[in-house]
Amino acid sequence: MEMATRCVYGTQVKDVELRSGLTAKEVGQFSFAARAAGQDVQIFERMMRGLTMAIEDDSAKGEQARGWLRRFNVDLADVKNGTASTSDVLQQIAEGLDNLPTTWERNKAALDIFKKSGIEAIPVLMELTENLKLAREQGFGPTEADVARFKDYSARSPC
Numbered sequence: 146m147e148m149a150t151r152c153v154y155g156t157q158v159k160d161v162e163l164r165s166g167l168t169a170k171e172v173g174q175f176s177f178a179a180r181a182a183g184q185d186v187q188i189f190e191r192m193m194r195g196l197t198m199a200i201e202d203d204s205a206k207g208e209q210a211r212g213w214l215r216r217f218n219v220d221l222a223d224v225k226n227g228t229a230s231t232s233d234v235l236q237q238i239a240e241g242l243d244n245l246p247t248t249w250e251r252n253k254a255a256l257d258i259f260k261k262s263g264i265e266a267i268p269v270l271m272e273l274t275e276n277l278k279l280a281r282e283q284g285f286g287p288t289e290a291d292v293a294r295f296k297d298y299s300a301r302s303p304c
């Protein structure tokens with residue numbers, strides 16, 4: 146990989162890490178999962194915005210979203226205090242959506258939890274478990290050391 150590409154890649158991975166709560170390795174794996182379903186990794190950033198709003202929303206709509214999350218065994222206290230990993234939460238939601246009996250109910254849950262990005266996220270979520278398994282088997286995703294090295298390239302030379 147040429148230096149300029151490393152600089153951009155390292156910055157992009159770090160940006161997604163910060164916005165989504167995924168680790169560098171997970172960014173690579175979730176990127177693969179998104180691409181395999183016809184999306185890009187930014188779908189997870191949009192999902193996290195919706196999820197954050199759902200968890201913090203004190204209205205009836207927020208309670209509907211939290212009801213789905215509880216039904217999918219997502220520990221809301223762990224999400225709020227930051228001890229639940231983004232990866233685990235997204236996988237729990239994906240599994241919960243997959244187990245719903247009807248498309249209508251799945252779509253409603255996705256919209257309640259993720260807001261506007263819910264419908265566009267469904268193809269990614271329905272294939273998330275299988276695509277992450279494949280990405281992990283293939284060793285996709287940079288390590289934290291790789292990202293640090295790429296960022297160091299960026300600091301030492303104009304990209």
